Every structure is written in structure tokens, then in C-alpha cells.
Amino acid sequence: RLIGGSDGARGEGLRRAIDVLRLQQDVIWEQADEVSLPTRVAAASLLVHLAEDEVTAVTPLEAFSLGTPVVASALPAFTEVLGDEAHLVDTAEVVAEPLLLADAMEAALEPERDESAAARRRAIAARFTWEAHARAVLAAWRSMHAARRGS
Numbered sequence: 001r002l003i004g005g006s007d008g009a010r011g012e013g014l015r016r017a018i019d020v021l022r023l024q025q026d027v028i029w030e031q032a033d034e035v036s037l038p039t040r041v042a043a044a045s046l047l048v049h050l051a052e053d054e055v056t057a058v059t060p061l062e063a064f065s066l067g068t069p070v071v072a073s074a075l076p077a078f079t080e081v082l083g084d085e086a087h088l089v090d091t092a093e094v095v096a097e098p099l100l101l102a103d104a105m106e107a108a109l110e111p112e113r114d115e116s117a118a119a120r121r122r123a124i125a126a127r128f129t130w131e132a133h134a135r136a137v138l139a140a141w142r143s144m145h146a147a148r149r150g151s
Contacts, residue, residue, distance in 0.1 A: 012095070014048065014050065014095075014098075014101065016098045017094075017098030017099070017101045017102055019098075020098045020099065020102070021098070021102050037059070037062075038062060041059070041062050041063050041066065041068060042066050042068075044063070044068055045068070045069075045109065046068065046069050046070070046071065046105060046108055046109055047059070047060060047063035047068055047069070047070045047071070047072075048070075048071045048072075048101070048105065049063075049070060049071070049072040049073070049078075050072070050073050050089075050091050050094065050095070051072070051073045051075060051078075051091070052073065052075075052091055053075075054073075054075060054077060054078075055077050056077055057072075057077050057078050057081040057082055057128075060072050060078060060081075060082055060086060061081065061082075061124075061125045061128050062125075063121075064082070064085070064086075064121040064122065064124050064125035065121075065122060065125035065126070066122075067117075067118030067119070067121050067122050068118075068121070069086075069087070069108040069109060069117070069121070070082065070085075070086040070087065070108065070121075071086070071087045071088075071089060071101070071104045071105055071108050072086050072087070072088055072089070073088070073089060073090075073091040074088035074089060074090055074091075081124070081128065082124065083124065085117070085120055085121050085124055086108075087104045087105075087107050087108040089101065089104050
């Protein structure tokens with residue numbers, strides 16, 4: 001079961017892929033708000049996250065923390081954080097050609113038979129905690145403050 005929820009060109013491309021593949025019975029299309037998104041991701045067998053301009057990989061990392069496979073746009077932030085464990089796609093290409101998205105989705109689901117793939121995704125997500133982020137921001141502020149005091 002797949003839950004979709006993006007409006008605009010990305011959503012239209014995903015909806016076309018669903019139609020081309022005749023998956024209307026397997027897909028629930030609704031927008032998940034920030035409160036319900038974690039529950040939706042936890043129930044999903046795959047997260048498809050097509051974006052054009054995101055600078056953080058929060059949603060894909062939430063999926064990884066649950067071991068859920070991800071198909072995501074090949075944005076720099078996603079590439080850097082998710083690496084080879086995610087199936088990264090060119091958003092414009094998959095919107096224009098739904099079968100490319102279907103291929104990426106099938107490829108992402110294939111390793112699900114291998115529990116070590118889910119463990120690798122969870123390990124990636126474990127490196128990106130809010131505590132680690134807060135410590136990195138604090139260290140950056142302290143470094144800037146020390147540099148300013150020294151000048």
C-alpha cells in the first residue's frame with residue numbers, strides 16, 4: 001500500500017505512474033500533515049519523496065529510521081545523507097516518464113527481502129539525531145564566537 005500526497009507537477013507525475021501501472025487499488029492519495037506523517041511513513045512499505053528544492057533529508061531519514069526503503073529526488077542534500085541506500089531519481093525525468101519511477105520503486109523494494117538493507121538504512125538514520133544536530137550548531141556558534149573575539 002502506498003500513500004501519496006503531493007500536489008503540483010510532482011504529484012501529477014506520480015498519479016500518472018499509478019494510472020499507467022494500474023495501481024489505483026493499492027494507492028491511497030491524501031496529503032499527510034506533519035502530525036500524521038510519521039505514522040504514515042511507519043505504515044508504508046516504501047517512501048517516494050520527489051522534491052525540487054529541499055535542503056534537508058528529514059522525511060527520507062524518518063523512513064530510514066524505520067528501515068523503510070526510499071525513492072527520492074537526486075538533490076544534493078539527499079545524495080549526501082542517504083547515499084547508495086536510497087534510490088535517487090531525476091524528478092523531471094520520472095514526472096515526464098512514469099515507467100522510470102515505477103522501475104525505481106521496484107528496485108527499491110527488491111532489497112526488502114534482505115533484512116540487512118533495512119539495518120543499513122536504520123544505521124544511516126541513527127547518525128542524524130536532533131541532539132547531534134544541536135551539538136554541531138552549538139560548536140559552530142562557539143567557533144564563530146571565538147574567531148570574532150580573536151579578531
